[in-house]
Amino acid sequence: VSHKTILVVDDDEDIRELLKDALEDKGYVVRVAENGREGLESLQRLDHPCMVLLDLIMPVMTGNELYDAMQADPVLAGIPVVVSTSDPRRAPAGAQLLNKPVDLRALLSVVERFC
Amino acid sequence: VVEDEELVAATIVTQLERLGYSVVGTAASAEVAIERARKEQPELVLMDVQLRGEMDGTQAAQRIQAELQIPVVFVTAYADQATIARVRETNPFGYVLKPFSERDLDTAIQVALFRHRSEQALVGSERRLEAILGSIGDAVIATDRDKRITFLNPTAEGLLEWTSDRAKGRPLLDVVRGTRDGDGRLWLSREHDRVPVELVESSFSDGVGPPSGYVIVARDMTEPLRAQAAHDRELVERAARAAAEKEHARARLKSDISAMLVDITQSEDMVPALGRVVDLIATTLANWCVLQLDHGPKRIRVSGHVHDEGQARAFADVVDRFPPRLDAPYGVERVARDGQAQLLREVGEDVLAQIATDSAHLDAYRRARIESFVCVPLRARERVLGALALVSTDASHRFDEAELSFAQQVADRIGIAIDNARLYRETREAKETAERLYEAEQAARAEAQSLLRIGDAISAAQLDLDAVVQRVTDEARALVGASYGAFFYNVTDESGDRYTLYTLSGAPREAFENFGLPRKTPIFAPTFDGVGTVRIDDVRQDPRYGRVGPHHGMPPGHLPVRSYLAVPVVSRLGEVHGGLFFAHVEPERFTEQHERMAAAVAAQAAVAIDNAQLFRAAREAEEKQSRLVRELERAVRFSETFVGILGHDLRNPLSSITMAAALVLDRAESARVSKPVARILNSARRMTRMIDHILDFTRIRMGRGIPLDRRTVALTDVCRVVVEELNAARGPLDVELDVRDDTSGVWDEDRLTQLVSNLLGNAVQHRVPDTPIRVSIDGSQADLVAFRVRNDGTVPPELLPNLFEPLHGAEPSKQKGSSGLGLGLHISQQIAAAHGGSIRVESDPAVGQTLFVVELPRTFTETTESLFEASLGKDGKKP
Numbered sequence: 001v002s003h004k005t006i007l008v009v010d011d012d013e014d015i016r017e018l019l020k021d022a023l024e025d026k027g028y029v030v031r032v033a034e035n036g037r038e039g040l041e042s043l044q045r046l047d048h049p050c051m052v053l054l055d056l057i058m059p060v061m062t063g064n065e066l067y068d069a070m071q072a073d074p075v076l077a078g079i080p081v082v083v084s085t086s087d088p089r090r091a092p093a094g095a096q097l098l099n100k101p102v103d104l105r106a107l108l109s110v111v112e113r114f115c
Numbered sequence: 116v117v118e119d120e121e122l123v124a125a126t127i128v129t130q131l132e133r134l135g136y137s138v139v140g141t142a143a144s145a146e147v148a149i150e151r152a153r154k155e156q157p158e159l160v161l162m163d164v165q166l167r168g169e170m171d172g173t174q175a176a177q178r179i180q181a182e183l184q185i186p187v188v189f190v191t192a193y194a195d196q197a198t199i200a201r202v203r204e205t206n207p208f209g210y211v212l213k214p215f216s217e218r219d220l221d222t223a224i225q226v227a228l229f230r231h232r233s234e235q236a237l238v239g240s241e242r243r244l245e246a247i248l249g250s251i252g253d254a255v256i257a258t259d260r261d262k263r264i265t266f267l268n269p270t271a272e273g274l275l276e277w278t279s280d281r282a283k284g285r286p287l288l289d290v291v292r293g294t295r296d297g298d299g300r301l302w303l304s305r306e307h308d309r310v311p312v313e314l315v316e317s318s319f320s321d322g323v324g325p326p327s328g329y330v331i332v333a334r335d336m337t338e339p340l341r342a343q344a345a346h347d348r349e350l351v352e353r354a355a356r357a358a359a360e361k362e363h364a365r366a367r368l369k370s371d372i373s374a375m376l377v378d379i380t381q382s383e384d385m386v387p388a389l390g391r392v393v394d395l396i397a398t399t400l401a402n403w404c405v406l407q408l409d410h411g412p413k414r415i416r417v418s419g420h421v422h423d424e425g426q427a428r429a430f431a432d433v434v435d436r437f438p439p440r441l442d443a444p445y446g447v448e449r450v451a452r453d454g455q456a457q458l459l460r461e462v463g464e465d466v467l468a469q470i471a472t473d474s475a476h477l478d479a480y481r482r483a484r485i486e487s488f489v490c491v492p493l494r495a496r497e498r499v500l501g502a503l504a505l506v507s508t509d510a511s512h513r514f515d516e517a518e519l520s521f522a523q524q525v526a527d528r529i530g531i532a533i534d535n536a537r538l539y540r541e542t543r544e545a546k547e548t549a550e551r552l553y554e555a556e557q558a559a560r561a562e563a564q565s566l567l568r569i570g571d572a573i574s575a576a577q578l579d580l581d582a583v584v585q586r587v588t589d590e591a592r593a594l595v596g597a598s599y600g601a602f603f604y605n606v607t608d609e610s611g612d613r614y615t616l617y618t619l620s621g622a623p624r625e626a627f628e629n630f631g632l633p634r635k636t637p638i639f640a641p642t643f644d645g646v647g648t649v650r651i652d653d654v655r656q657d658p659r660y661g662r663v664g665p666h667h668g669m670p671p672g673h674l675p676v677r678s679y680l681a682v683p684v685v686s687r688l689g690e691v692h693g694g695l696f697f698a699h700v701e702p703e704r705f706t707e708q709h710e711r712m713a714a715a716v717a718a719q720a721a722v723a724i725d726n727a728q729l730f731r732a733a734r735e736a737e738e739k740q741s742r743l744v745r746e747l748e749r750a751v752r753f754s755e756t757f758v759g760i761l762g763h764d765l766r767n768p769l770s771s772i773t774m775a776a777a778l779v780l781d782r783a784e785s786a787r788v789s790k791p792v793a794r795i796l797n798s799a800r801r802m803t804r805m806i807d808h809i810l811d812f813t814r815i816r817m818g819r820g821i822p823l824d825r826r827t828v829a830l831t832d833v834c835r836v837v838v839e840e841l842n843a844a845r846g847p848l849d850v851e852l853d854v855r856d857d858t859s860g861v862w863d864e865d866r867l868t869q870l871v872s873n874l875l876g877n878a879v880q881h882r883v884p885d886t887p888i889r890v891s892i893d894g895s896q897a898d899l900v901a902f903r904v905r906n907d908g909t910v911p912p913e914l915l916p917n918l919f920e921p922l923h924g925a926e927p928s929k930q931k932g933s934s935g936l937g938l939g940l941h942i943s944q945q946i947a948a949a950h951g952g953s954i955r956v957e958s959d960p961a962v963g964q965t966l967f968v969v970e971l972p973r974t975f976t977e978t979t980e981s982l983f984e985a986s987l988g989k990d991g992k993k994p
Binding site: 102 | 759763768769771772775777782799803824
């Protein structure tokens with residue numbers, strides 16, 4: 001487990017890169033993925049991040065699908081997931097939420113809790 | 116001659132014989148003297164006083180006089196006082212001193228004999244009296260003039276319980292003590308008891324002057340009274356027995372009559388029973404009896420049987436040959452009319468004259484020899500039905516009040532029996548009527564049940580017109596008992612074309628298939644035109660039959676029809692749906708009742724067809740509507756999808772803008788950079804809120820409400836977070852927070868945040884600048900929490916009524932710093948409503964303050980929640 005590594009999964013490039021930029025400002029290592037599939041592959045291939053920042057509505061594989069896959073995998077189930085969404089009702093039950101548009105201070109306070 | 120000196124005796128005998136007396140004997144001693152006197156019974160004894168022997172002359176004289184009542188004359192020479200005294204004691208009849216002359220002797224004897232005869236006479240009468248007194252049954256009490264008792268006869272001794280000797284000389288009232296009782300009866304008081312007595316007192320006198328004594332005759336009344344009482348008792352008993360026998364006879368008569376009267380009650384014709392009753396009365400109470408009775412329209416007149424042939428004829432004449440005289444003051448006519456009983460102890464010529472119509476009638480009456488007459492009314496329930504007359508032809512039997520009363524009792528019984536008969540008959544008739552009604556009702560009920568069954572069948576099948584008419588046809592045929600039935604009915608298809616269909620019952624479809632539809636022949640026309648029912652007992656005999664070619668009657672191969680019944684089926688609006696036709700192979704099978712039932716079925720069938728048509732119309736309308744609904748749903752879905760995409764797609768760049776601005780702001784080292792970036796960030800946030808509002812508003816407008824994610828949350832915590840955020844965004848605000856009690860409830864935290872944020876933002880925006888905002892959260896009520904926001908400044912009055920409406924009239928552009936859409940309060944109201952709560956506003960220009968009050972129930976009601984759950988589930992937007 002890399003205690004300073006965060007996986008950001010978001011199909012919106014601007015957001016993805018801004019999040020990466022903002023988090024790297026604070027000294028975190030940020031990996032990015034464009035959709036759920038990439039995110040899952042990243043999780044399976046590389047070291048486990050200290051948390052996953054997850055968008056929901058994405059092509060190929062949605063955030064919900066990735067979340068479910070992680071919960072179904074005993075190895076991945078323990079990784080904290082923070083769901084970033086504009087529609088909280090769609091979020092998987094029990095997931096940590098971060099409303100879109102993302103408030104920078106709120107993001108950092110959540111990240112600090114897990115990493 | 117008793118003389119102890121023989122010479123003296125002989126001398127006396129010589130003297131006596133010379134004087135003409137005969138001497139029966141001489142005795143020398145007292146004893147011999149007594150014996151000879153007893154034996155010879157002489158008329159007189161001459162007794163010497165001095166005699167030899169134990170007895171002297173005086174003693175012998177005493178015995179002879181006492182015993183033999185023979186007078187004794189003493190002869191003595193001693194005239195000394197002592198002798199004379201002794202002689203006097205014997206109460207001698209005479210006394211001759213020696214020496215005496217013949218004349219002296221004769222005188223003494225004559226005097227003695229006279230005196231003796233006188234005394235004997237007296238003694239005889241006394242004895243007779245004594246014998247009489249001793250033998251009579253009455254007690255006789257004699258007194259002297261001073262009412263001292265002198266004598267009691269033996270009866271008196273027994274009655275008074277006194278001996279005559281003891282009573283003698285006592286005052287009468289010492290011996291006879293009596294009292295009178297209340298009845299005036301005299302009771303003699305005795306030592307141990309008292310005795311009823313009757314006393315008769317009479318006085319007697321020696322001649323003129325006061326009474327010299329009294330005689331009281333007392334009679335012991337014990338026995339006579341007892342006998343009288345016994346006699347009286349016997350008389351009473353005899354009378355009672357006679358009365359009882361008479362009563363018994365009458366009671367038996369009454370019971371006999373009652374027994375006969377039972378027949379009256381139970382028989383159709385009461386005359387024979389009445390005849391028996393009248394016969395019985397005639398033979399027991401009278402010699403002739405007649406009963407007259409007005410029975411409904413009939414007049415019944417019954418005569419009692421009379422044994423005497425001649426009399427029977429006479430009565431028959433009186434009754435039958437002559438019409439009754441209606442104005443007669445006596446007789447059954449009169450009594451039956453005025454109800455007053457009549458009693459004629461004696462029927463004289465004057466009575467007959469008043470009741471006879473003419474001389475012949477009078478003769479008939481005379482021949483009938485009516486002596487006494489009683490007539491009583493026959494009554495029932497205060498009504499006079501007729502009269503009962505009793506006639507006696509026996510001069511020794513005259514009717515009296517008692518017989519009148521008895522006759523009335525008998526008449527009353529007859530009256531009751533007749534009335535009972537009427538009641539019995541009426542009851543029986545009523546019962547028969549009731550039974551007839553019952554049967555009719557049963558039939559009607561069966562009919563109604565059949566119709567109900569048809570009704571059920573129709574309503575059960577009501578969605579399908581074909582099924583309806585088939586059921587109607589089958590049930591109706593069964594109901595009217597037809598051999599076969601058909602239902603021809605018109606239908607209009609969707610393109611408006613009319614055509615006729617039919618169903619059959621009791622015959623296969625092939626039986627009609629070749630004939631085509633029936634035409635409007637004279638027989639069919641009334642049915643197809645909806646004019647009315649056609650019922651024909653035998654169709655071939657009907658004048659309307661066979662009038663139309665080419666067949667002129669039933670076509671060849673048609674099922675045989677004799678009885679015919681057809682009813683039109685007409686809708687509520689008067690449209691003829693068709694007709695029900697019934698046929699029977701035999702004539703005269705359909706009755707008026709069948710006609711009525713068929714009409715009832717037709718009415719139901721019409722309703723069913725109406726309903727089926729309405730149902731079809733309704734179904735078409737429903738289909739049209741559901742098409743519209745589907746289209747609408749499609750539009751809604753599109754709209755939602757669009758809004759969702761819009762929201763999502765707009766938010767992503769907004770998110771980028773916000774984050775980028777925040778990042779730049781974070782990295783900015785000079786105000787030249789940070790101030791405009793802060794504005795970018797602020798504007799981006801406002802835009803985010805606007806998008807949120809648009810999304811919520813769209814959802815609300817589409818009737819989907821605000822979805823809630825309920826958890827337990829404290830309103831105070833929500834409020835603090837909002838205040839912090841506002842402080843962060845706008846700089847420190849002057850918010851006074853007043854919290855009371857527990858402010859938690861089961862609510863959607865995000866939505867409450869939105870609500871609180873809206874209200875606080877609103878207050879900040881509209882307050883008088885730099886005045887505090889007072890917030891109170893009141894959890895003192897058990898079931899709800901009240902949230903109040905108060906600020907200085909007022910809402911323009913014209914805006915108040917519509918403040919919670921969307922776009923509530925304020926110019927968006929003028930609302931500085933707001934979302935700009937005027938949706939905030941509307942959404943707040945919807946959030947409160949979704950939680951089952953409410954929101955209201957008060958703005959008072961006088962006070963210069965505005966107050967918003969939100970009341971939120973701590974828990975939600977089932978209906979509220981389920982409503983939103985349902986809407987969510989349908990959306991499929993919530994996991």
